Amino acid sequence: MTARDDRALGELYDRHGATLYSLAVAIARERADAEEIVADALGQAWRTASQFDPGRGSVGAWLATITRSRALDLVRARGRRARALARAAGESGEGLSAPLAAADAPERRVERQEARQLVGRSLAELPEPQRRVIELAYFTGLTQTEIAAELREPLGTVKTRMRAGMEKLRDSLARLLPREGP
Amino acid sequence: MTDHQGYRELAAPYALDALAAAERTAFEEHLAECAACRADVQAFREAAAALALAAPAAAPPPGLRERVLREARRGRPLAGRRTAWPWLAAAAVVVAVAASYGYWRERTARDEMSTVLVAMRARLDSADRLVGAILDSTVGTADLAATGKAPTMRLYWNRARGLVVLAAFDLPPAPSGRTYQLWAIKKGQNPVSLGTFNTAAGGRAVVTLPAPAGLKPDLSAVTEEPAGGSPQPTQQPFLVGTWQGI
Structure with missing residues (x-):
């Protein structure tokens, strides 16, 4: 990652991180898990950014969808x-x-x-x-x-x-x- | 569950991801051919996405931001950094300037995003070209200095890319109707023009010029010429330097 990458991702985090973290806590109910979920979800968003289609919704909705899905996966995987x-x-x-x-x-x-x-x-x-x-x-x-x-x-x-x-x-x-x- | 009305009732639970597998598959087949249901799903999806904002607010720990950046550094964007990061950066910028409630602004955001995207791509491309031309083990350099004090200039000759990058410092802009011209000189031959340039008010310029193929100059020099440049130097050069590693 370049410094510019850092800045771009940092902006995304500053903008949406708190919402995504709150969502992850609400689903997984464990703060440690929520951190992992947010990091995973933003990492996934980062790697697949070219698939983001602004015609289908906002960046926030897209990130929330990924986060919810990761959180549910994790909860299911742990039988929780x-x-x-x-x-x-x-x-x-x-x-x-x-x-x-x-x-x-x-x-x-x-x-x-x-x-x-x-x-x-x-x-x-x-x-x-x-x-x-x-x-x-x-x-x-x-x-x-x-x-x-x-x-x-x-x-x-x-x-x-x-x-x-x-x-x-x-x-x-x-x-x-x-x-x-x- | 074969009539349209029956399907229509599935749009809301589908958007909430709450259909059992068999129902979901059947509905997705119907969606492929039903624009009305697709529109329903889109509207319900927006409502469903807003539910993320209904989660009780929890403050992320201070270290999470750094963790996100650290983990992202380990993985490269799948589609290549060049396409991936401008999307994200553009998205972040657009959301920052455009939206109070980001969920309902697709049209505005889309327009602004493409504008921002085009600008960022152009900027990135020119920066990439510049950095790529300089940071290369095969690049030759020449430092040009005046006999007195400033100005100074450094040149980079990238043979593989056929580019010369010129970085000038403390060189006042050429007078009106005049321009600076950069020359490549092979001993015993006439100077070859590499192009004209001018500096900004601060006396700086970073310019990328095409390099003539097959030319291996010993020296480079800068003269001041009439606007548009000259076929051969009309003045004594005020900056001269020797090429190294070319």
Whole structure:
């Protein structure tokens, strides 16, 4: 790597590192694992940067997708999913995502804080059962069938909740977040 | 699950990566031929990607940044550094200037990214050419000095690439209507022009000039000539130096 490479990757890290690390902690639930996940994910992004297609989404979304996938791989590889699940289930009502009222750790970037608040608000507007199935899918990587078994709900109910919740989420985020430039 | 409406209901769980394997495969086959469902998936994917921001904020340890850089240094970009890093750097820059909420700015970001990318590629290419021409074991050099004090000049002759790189220091820009001209001189022969150049206000210039093939000069010299240069020197050179290792 040249000094310029360092600078480019450093900028990516400064911009997205905290979000990716938070995501990795939320999925893997171990800080040491989260560090490994973020380093792996950014390394993978770095090596495959030419595959990034800006037409399919933002850099942040791309990095988050890679990070989530690495985190779920690691959790599965260590057979820790059962444990993560048990803990998730234990946090009934609270959910896996950040409670809206909770004060975030000091954020370096106001915009990220605002984006977090918008997403948090959109999630908080969902009925709890809808939010729960979405969070289980995203943060634990469970399929609808697995979620139904976990929650002891009929599969059809889980499908309906997930779809309804995602439609609301899509609509409220589209309404809240401007599509064009600043 | 064969009708379109049935498939349509799979777009949200598909974007969340929550379909069982068999359903996912069937839906992906449908996606290949259904633009409406592809659009649905794209919209749901944006919503799903935003969920990353819903993770409770955790502060990364201070050493993580260095670890990321260290591990990246060990692995080269698969597609080659030249294509890979400008994408990342451009992406970082664009996101930094363009986005408050990076997830919903594809169009703006795409336009800006291509602009930044083109500029960075051009800059990188010229820097690569320059560094590549100088840092080569077969490159000959010549130091040119005036009889008095400054200015000075160093030349690099890269035979393999057919390039001469000129680095001038403390040389005031040529007067209006005049230019500097660099000559290659083989003893007993007429000087051959390597090209004209001028310096910036600070007295510096780094210029890459094409080197005539087959020429093995003993000396190089710089004269001041009328704008556009001359076929042969019209003045005494004010900088002269001997080539080494050429």
